[in-house]
Amino acid sequence: MKNKVLRSxxxxxxxxxxxxxxxxxxxNCYEPEKPASLR
Incomplete structure (x- = not known):
């Protein structure tokens, strides 16, 4: 039983x-002007 739950x-x-x-x-593709630090 636990194995099924873990797998799911x-x-x-x-x-x-x-x-x-x-x-x-x-x-990222649609908003290239956004700085990379906000990812």
């Missing part, structure tokens, strides 16, 4: 990290 948690975290990275890269 890892999947959710991986998807969340992927979405976060893609969203930040899209924001």
């Amino acid at each position: 948690l890892v999947k959710v975290l991986t998807v969340a990290a992927f979405v976060c990275a893609s969203t930040s890269s899209l924001c």
